[in-house]
Amino acid sequence: METSTRVPNPFAKRVIVVDWGTTSLRCMLVEPDGEIARETESSRGIRFIADRAFEPELMNALSSWFDEFGNLPVIALGMITSRNGWIEVPYVRCPATASDLADGIIQRRLPNGADLYFLPGITDTTRQPFPDVMRGEETQILGFGLDKEATIVLPGTHSKWAKVGQNRILGFQTFVTGEIFALMSEHSFIAKAAAKSEGIDWESYDRGVRVAENATAGDAAFLTQLFSVRTGMLANELKSEEMQDYVSGLLIGLEFRQARDCGWMKAGDSVGIVGNDGLNDRYRRAAAIFDLVTVDGGEHAAIAGALEIFASVKARSDAA
Known part of the structure; x- marks a missing residue:
């Protein structure tokens, strides 16, 4: 090429x-x-x-x-x-x-x-x-x-959040977001109920991110939120063709929420997004919902x- x-x-x-x-x-x-x-x-x-x-x-x-x-x-x-x-x-x-x-x-x-x-x-x-x-x-x-202090997000099967500065990679943390999505969409109740849709349903994706961001108290529990895919369907709030992108948004939103809880970022911060596996757009949208400014790593x-x-x-x- x-x-x-x-x-x-x-x-x-x-x-x-x-x-x-x-x-x-x-x-x-x-x-x-x-x-x-x-x-x-x-x-x-x-x-x-x-x-x-x-x-x-x-x-x-x-x-x-x-x-x-x-x-x-x-x-x-x-x-x-x-x-x-x-x-x-x-x-x-x-x-x-x-x-x-x-x-x-x-x-x-x-x-x-x-x-x-x-x-x-x-x-x-x-x-x-x-x-x-x-x-x-x-x-x-x-x-x-590495010359400036920054938080960098690397989307993927095993997503990474890293801190850099002083010309060093200072530390990092892994979130197995992509692998959990694959397991949920291929081997769980979602696989049986979800219907494939043409393109990305961004409205359903954003909805999942916001559910992850806004949940409070016991409703914010990771395993509870995963079950919301099924309860949303039973309540006629989620259509079968909306489920895959809702799950994607929910999981990436949970990753951002946990990264925030772990101190990787806070609202108003700038984060770099680096990668080329097709997930960057999803991570940019999630970052915007979490009130973050994104820098494209190329x-x-x-x-x-x-x-x-x-x-x-x-x-x-x-x-x-």
Whole structure:
């Protein structure tokens, strides 16, 4: 795919960034001037690679670029560096700088001689009862920027809220909002009752967010609010075609409410929203309902962040 999008590229040469997650494989060719000249995406996530044949899978995905441009360096991030991936790269502890993340890189070489750099994830050991973790989202945070104090939201299956400042990722917290939505919409009473609708029913979505925001006392209980999907239907207040987007709004609204209760934000604050998985519009609308100002982190923040980490490696190499 051709694109004119540009990201800051600290190198005077081409580089390949590979974002390899559980369900997808995304490869981007970045020009010396930062233009993302080519991009490919497939459903060949790590869960679909038999017998851990990651190396031949990657070589096949990048073969045409190697043939055309030579043995370009490859930067790999995401779940490919997890316990279930190619190489498990240990987490770097928060607070973490780009240089700290560069210290955690594991370097290998591909069969054609190209250098391959596996980026680490990060862990927040202050979370209870166990340390929180992220792998891949840290590059999006870096791409957003660490120079000013800010709260950043990263929508996804496992949504993250992070604090940055002083050129560091200071800490973060995970909310499994997307996974709960998948379970509720596919394996609960909602799956039997809900009807699919064309497009997004924003009125029903906003209604769910506001229910989560405005509930008081016992009615604000998480498990009670989930049951409101069924009681709304029984009371003829929710139509079957409204249920899916109402649930989406309810869950994202609950995430925002709990993030507020946990001190990640308050009314009137500004928050960054970073991601490219189709959820950003939903999170922007929820933020507005919670009286927050949003800043767009950009679709390609992960690439910019990966290049920033790799820049630290290159700077040390040049100085040696």
